[in-house]
Amino acid sequence: MNDIHELARDLQDTLPGSVIHLDCDPPKDSTRGWLDVESAGRVVAVEWRAGQGFGISVLPSSPDCLCDGLLEGPDETVTSVEQAKDYVVELLKGSSVRGRSVHSA
Numbered sequence: 001m002n003d004i005h006e007l008a009r010d011l012q013d014t015l016p017g018s019v020i021h022l023d024c025d026p027p028k029d030s031t032r033g034w035l036d037v038e039s040a041g042r043v044v045a046v047e048w049r050a051g052q053g054f055g056i057s058v059l060p061s062s063p064d065c066l067c068d069g070l071l072e073g074p075d076e077t078v079t080s081v082e083q084a085k086d087y088v089v090e091l092l093k094g095s096s097v098r099g100r101s102v103h104s105a
Contacts, residue, residue: 002033046084055073
């Protein structure tokens, strides 16, 4: 099992009512993957690259344009599965992103 698959499993265990979409090759073959986690009206996107860690971003609840946030880079980067899980859970529960407040829709 690679890190993105482990993160998906840990988030499903921690947030049982969440909807998780994993886009990744089979664990033994993958060197990158993407994960969207939706809970309580919030969506967090995670990109993982082997050897580099996780990029984590909150997706806008109602973007003015479907391209909002595109090519802006992640809100936060972390290196471990545990750090990624903790940050995603924090964001989904309404904490801050780089000093900005994250509110429910």
